[in-house]
Amino acid sequence: MDGRAETGNLGAYLSRIGAALDEFLLAEHGDAMTRHADWSMALDRPLPVEGVGGEAVIEELARTVIPNGTRLSEPGFWGWVTAGPGTIPAVASLAATVASPQRYTITAFNRLEELSLDWLADLCGLPGHMKGVYSSGGSVANLVALGAARQWALEQAGIDPAADGLGSTPVALPVALYASEEAHHTVQRAAGVLGLGRRSVRHIATDDRQRLDLTALAQALADDVAAGILPLAVIATAGTTNTGAIDPLRGAGELAREHGAWFHVDGAYGLPGILDQRLEPLYRGIELADSAIVDPHKWLGAPVGIAATFVRDRSILHRAFTQESSAYLEGAFAEPDDVRVSLDSMGVPYADFGVELSAPARGVVVWSILRELGRRGVRERIRRDNDFARHLASRVRLSNRLELVAEPVLSICCLRYRTEATDDLDALNAALLRRLVAETPYLPSSTVVKGRFAIRPCFINARTELEHVDAFCDAVIRIGDELALSIPAASLT
Numbered sequence: 153m154d155g156r157a158e159t160g161n162l163g164a165y166l167s168r169i170g171a172a173l174d175e176f177l178l179a180e181h182g183d184a185m186t187r188h189a190d191w192s193m194a195l196d197r198p199l200p201v202e203g204v205g206g207e208a209v210i211e212e213l214a215r216t217v218i219p220n221g222t223r224l225s226e227p228g229f230w231g232w233v234t235a236g237p238g239t240i241p242a243v244a245s246l247a248a249t250v251a252s253p254q255r256y257t258i259t260a261f262n263r264l265e266e267l268s269l270d271w272l273a274d275l276c277g278l279p280g281h282m283k284g285v286y287s288s289g290g291s292v293a294n295l296v297a298l299g300a301a302r303q304w305a306l307e308q309a310g311i312d313p314a315a316d317g318l319g320s321t322p323v324a325l326p327v328a329l330y331a332s333e334e335a336h337h338t339v340q341r342a343a344g345v346l347g348l349g350r351r352s353v354r355h356i357a358t359d360d361r362q363r364l365d366l367t368a369l370a371q372a373l374a375d376d377v378a379a380g381i382l383p384l385a386v387i388a389t390a391g392t393t394n395t396g397a398i399d400p401l402r403g404a405g406e407l408a409r410e411h412g413a414w415f416h417v418d419g420a421y422g423l424p425g426i427l428d429q430r431l432e433p434l435y436r437g438i439e440l441a442d443s444a445i446v447d448p449h450k451w452l453g454a455p456v457g458i459a460a461t462f463v464r465d466r467s468i469l470h471r472a473f474t475q476e477s478s479a480y481l482e483g484a485f486a487e488p489d490d491v492r493v494s495l496d497s498m499g500v501p502y503a504d505f506g507v508e509l510s511a512p513a514r515g516v517v518v519w520s521i522l523r524e525l526g527r528r529g530v531r532e533r534i535r536r537d538n539d540f541a542r543h544l545a546s547r548v549r550l551s552n553r554l555e556l557v558a559e560p561v562l563s564i565c566c567l568r569y570r571t572e573a574t575d576d577l578d579a580l581n582a583a584l585l586r587r588l589v590a591e592t593p594y595l596p597s598s599t600v601v602k603g604r605f606a607i608r609p610c611f612i613n614a615r616t617e618l619e620h621v622d623a624f625c626d627a628v629i630r631i632g633d634e635l636a637l638s639i640p641a642a643s644l645t
């Protein structure tokens with residue numbers, strides 16, 4: 153092997169890999185752990201001196217690697233807020249890898265980057281003036297949004313934080329961000345990375361349905377203003393990770409405005425929930441957002457690695473994230489009115505709107521989903537998933553051995569088994585979840601809601617059917633009964 157890349161064999165290789173992936177998706181291969189010894193022995197070798205060649209690599213991929221992948225695509229996988237991608241976006245992603253390895257220059261891919269962002273904003277009910285930029289996930293998307301918030305808020309105080317740094321003020325300017333205690337922890341990390349400090353995030357109490365408590369928010373804002381602290385941003389979550397709660401967007405947005413703070417909406421998971429007309433009123437106030445994020449790699453079924461940040465004015469992003477000019481980029485391209493070949497221009501300069509320079513063309517993937525399904529198809533998916541959570545909740549209500557830990561709003565249903573046989577329902581349910589994951593095809597994750605352990609299926613998996621939801625519910629009751637019967641003979645830990 154001499155290090156040259158092959159051309160002309162993609163079709164043959166992809167048909168072999170496509171067949172292996174189709175087989176993988178049938179989910180008849182069992183869990184990779186059961187064959188751990190085999191695949192780790194086959195793979196754990198020293199760096200080869202001589203390569204085996206493309207054909208052999210494709211064969212190893214098909215035989216040893218793919219069948220031992222993760223179970224995220226199985227219909228019963230409902231852990232965290234993640235699932236396997238849809239088929240069309242997975243293929244679109246591969247197409248971009250080959251035909252547009254970067255998102256820049258005047259190509260169909262650069263155009264689809266912008267078009268799909270506009271479609272996505274429209275799909276999620278964001279105001280028409282909001283413009284976006286893709287990044288790798290909700291963590292970075294929140295960071296980019298809060299970078300814009302930092303830029304805007306400190307510019308009001310005469311500081312350019314991106315250019316001059318936070319230490320450029322003659323006197324220290326303490327700032328605070330406000331998010332509910334149920335907000336995603338990436339908000340804290342973003343505050344840390346942006347130099348605002350994780351401790352500048354105020355964890356505002358939630359009400360009995362895990363939503364941001366507006367009275368507590370108003371009080372925290374007033375206390376900080378009285379103490380000379382600048383309220384930099386109010387962050388509301390549209391679809392919390394734990395329970396799917398939607399914060400009161402209008403109230404939070406109005407309080408942000410009143411205090412001159414930026415209003416950010418983290419809709420990484422739940423923003424597409426606006427498509428379910430039954431829930432649409434809960435999203436009122438989204439039009440007040442200065443920034444919002446949504447992760448197509450969550451509910452829309454894109455392959456992992458795609459989130460979008462939208463802001464009301466992308467020039468703020470430019471000021472917050474510009475790299476300044478560089479010899480290797482500036483001057484390499486023609487003026488916009490002298491574009492003759494695709495490489496004459498960068499196209500939309502996304503590198504200046506976020507933290508990535510090199511980045512894949514992600515827009516084509518989102519475009520493929522929206523072209524394939526249309527608004528109606530996405531809406532049906534969202535409604536179906538929300539219905540799964542509602543159906544499960546109704547079964548829980550009908551059973552004297554199950555209880556709801558949080559009423560579903562979107563597609564998350566937090567429940568647990570209950571019995572008089574033990575006072576320690578947290579331990580019992582933790583043991584139940586371990587058995588469920590080991591013994592059945594159902595893979596929810598867990599959470600703690602107001603101090604109570606819950607089994608937490610999150611239905612965003614487009615391969616799930618109602619029969620899986622019912623079988624999961626039956627399995628929870630069966631395993632719970634078995635555990636309850638074995639108390640106190642067996643340890644629950």
Ligand SMILES: Cc1ncc(COP(=O)(O)O)c(C=O)c1O
Nearest residue numbers: 233289290291336393418420421
């Ligand atoms: C509400 C919310 N925000 C942010 C994130 C972080 O997203 P990512 O895992 O894509 O970085 C998540 C992840 O589940 C989330 O649920």
